[in-house]
Amino acid sequence: MDYLHGTDHSPTMTLRLYESDPYLREFTATVLSTDGNWVTLDRTAFYPGGGGQERDRGTIDGLPVTGLKGKTEMAHQVPGHGFSVGQSVIGRIDWEGRYGLMRAHTGEHLLFSCLSRHTEMELVKISLTRERKVLVVKGQLDWDMIREAVLEVNGVIAQGSPVSCEYLDREQMSEGGPRAKLDRITDQKVRVVRIGEHDQAACAGVHLRDAQEIGMLLVNKFTSARPAGDWEIEFLVGPEAVSAAVEHSVRALMLAERLGSLPQDSLTAYDNRDKELLRCREALKVYGRQALASIPSQQVNGIQVLSGTFPGLDRKMLMERAAELASGPRTLVALLSQDERAFLVLARSEDLELDCASLLNLVLRPHGGKGGGKPNFASGGTPGPIKGEDLLEEIIRMVEKGL
Numbered sequence: 001m002d003y004l005h006g007t008d009h010s011p012t013m014t015l016r017l018y019e020s021d022p023y024l025r026e027f028t029a030t031v032l033s034t035d036g037n038w039v040t041l042d043r044t045a046f047y048p049g050g051g052g053q054e055r056d057r058g059t060i061d062g063l064p065v066t067g068l069k070g071k072t073e074m075a076h077q078v079p080g081h082g083f084s085v086g087q088s089v090i091g092r093i094d095w096e097g098r099y100g101l102m103r104a105h106t107g108e109h110l111l112f113s114c115l116s117r118h119t120e121m122e123l124v125k126i127s128l129t130r131e132r133k134v135l136v137v138k139g140q141l142d143w144d145m146i147r148e149a150v151l152e153v154n155g156v157i158a159q160g161s162p163v164s165c166e167y168l169d170r171e172q173m174s175e176g177g178p179r180a181k182l183d184r185i186t187d188q189k190v191r192v193v194r195i196g197e198h199d200q201a202a203c204a205g206v207h208l209r210d211a212q213e214i215g216m217l218l219v220n221k222f223t224s225a226r227p228a229g230d231w232e233i234e235f236l237v238g239p240e241a242v243s244a245a246v247e248h249s250v251r252a253l254m255l256a257e258r259l260g261s262l263p264q265d266s267l268t269a270y271d272n273r274d275k276e277l278l279r280c281r282e283a284l285k286v287y288g289r290q291a292l293a294s295i296p297s298q299q300v301n302g303i304q305v306l307s308g309t310f311p312g313l314d315r316k317m318l319m320e321r322a323a324e325l326a327s328g329p330r331t332l333v334a335l336l337s338q339d340e341r342a343f344l345v346l347a348r349s350e351d352l353e354l355d356c357a358s359l360l361n362l363v364l365r366p367h368g369g370k371g372g373g374k375p376n377f378a379s380g381g382t383p384g385p386i387k388g389e390d391l392l393e394e395i396i397r398m399v400e401k402g403l
Contacts, residue, residue: 014074015043018056019165022047022102022206025095031087038075039083045093048074051205052126053105057094065091097130098206103237104133106163106195106208107217110156111135111235113199114149123179124229133236136229146219146233153217160212161196168192178202216241220248281314288313292321295335300399303352307334307395309388315343319379322347326376334395342369342382344391350376354399363394 014032017024029041039060048068049055055068060078067077076091083089105128112135115121121139128134167189173180178192180202193203195211208214218241221234236244253263261269288310297306306325310318318335325333326347332354333347344364346356356378360371364380371380 013072014041014070016074017043017045018047018206021045022098023209024093025098026090026092028088028090031083031085031089032073033085034081034083035075037077037079037081038069039078039081039089040070040073040075041089041091044074044076045091046074046076047098047206051105051203052108053101053128053205054130056098058092060091061089100130100238101128102206102208103214104128104235105203105205106211107153107214107235107237108133108135109193109195109199109201109203109207110153110211110214111149111217111219111233112137113195113201114152115141115145115233117152118145118148122229124225132234135233135235136225136231137233138230141222141231141233143222146222150217150219156195156198156211157214157216158212160210161198162210163196163207164194165207166192166194173202214238216245218245220244284312285314285317288317292317292335295325295333298396300396301402302330303399304328304331305334305396305399306331307336307392309336309338309392311337312339313337315379318343319345323377332399334392336388336391338385338388341384342367342386342388342391343379344369344371344381345377345379346373346395347377348375359395359398362398363391367391 017027024045027043027045029043032040032042034040046056046058046065046068047053048070056065058065060076060081061083063078063081065076065078069075069077108126108128112121112123115137119140121137121141123135123137125136126134168178170188170190173190178200180190190202191204192200193205193207194200198211215238217235217237219233219235221232223232224230225232235241252266256263256266256269259266259269259273291308291310291313295306295308297304299305315337318337322333322335322345325331326349329349330351331349332352333345335345337343344360346360348354348356355375357371357373357375360373360378360380364370364382367382367386368384369380369382371378373379
């Protein structure tokens with residue numbers, strides 16, 4: 001395939017081999033100049049990064065290349081090298097990383113193009129690294145649109161579609177033509193990447209020969225990206241996409257089984273459970289208010305101590321009630337809520353000199369818990385469940401001792 005048209009390299013420029021052959025893994029070159037750790041070559045297969053895609057990694061004569069820079073003559077950062085001008089060297093690309101990024105870049109073009117057919121969108125940012133592939137866009141999107149676009153992308157991948165690159169004059173980049181942000185492009189010639197009849201866009205990145213090589217594309221995250229854009233779309237390609245798809249599928253089946261529903265009905269089943277949970281929470285609040293309306297009290301060293309345990313009770317409600325009860329004269333309130341962890345509230349009236357924060361930490365510490373607050377009001381918890389009655393009895397014993 002004639003992969004690229006229109007390039008022109010003068011003798012003083014570094015010949016960028018990846019533009020004509022992005023599949024080149026190894027190359028020989030001559031050192032043009034050195035500057036500390038930086039080495040300029042007459043030709044290179046290292047992609048320096050751009051278009052949202054991170055730079056290549058690899059070696060020159062076995063030494064790691066840790067950086068790339070330069071617009072005409074490309075310099076390679078090779079710490080500890082001993083190269084001299086005129087020396088012949090061998091460069092090797094980290095092919096696994098490069099090929100994964102080529103899959104991602106071609107996949108990103110298809111994904112954005114397919115999404116754009118479902119809704120009006122603006123591309124804000126692309127970030128393609130070995131660890132994460134992300135699109136940030138502005139526009140109205142939902143999971144249904146994501147699903148349809150991903151199905152379309154994988155349809156193109158399954159059928160296959162040739163990828164080609166060519167250079168066009170800026171004047172040829174008319175409305176309705178290739179996607180391009182010309183305000184960010186200074187050159188007269190614009191490099192355009194085409195994926196069959198499915199997409200055409202200005203791009204300086206490295207791409208596959210055919211979309212079929214992507215293997216598979218899967219969106220695995222779709223979240224708000226404000227203020228940068230409306231949405232952040234994270235996706236996977238190739239074997240990683242296949243593995244994630246299998247994992248998500250199995251987990252979805254397991255979730256449906258636990259919900260007691262068919263997989264296709266799991267969202268409805270979840271919504272019903274969610275509504276049921278809200279009803280239970282509201283009922284718990286009603287019963288909680290009734291329970292908190294009458295709390296046992298006892299006199300300890302002239303202090304009215306009101307205490308009680310309330311399994312699963314809302315913490316905010318517990319704290320509000322403790323503050324109300326502590327308004328009486330010479331009063332100490334100790335309320336505890338417990339589910340998988342314990343939550344304790346201590347409050348006292350202003351006419352007592354008791355330090356609630358110190359007392360709370362004193363009783364919680366043996367159980368691995370801690371808390372904070374002020375002398376007249378404190379709260380805290382434990383990492384696991386405890387015997388609430390024993391904890392409240394410990395507080396009363398300390399009050400009896402005058403602690």
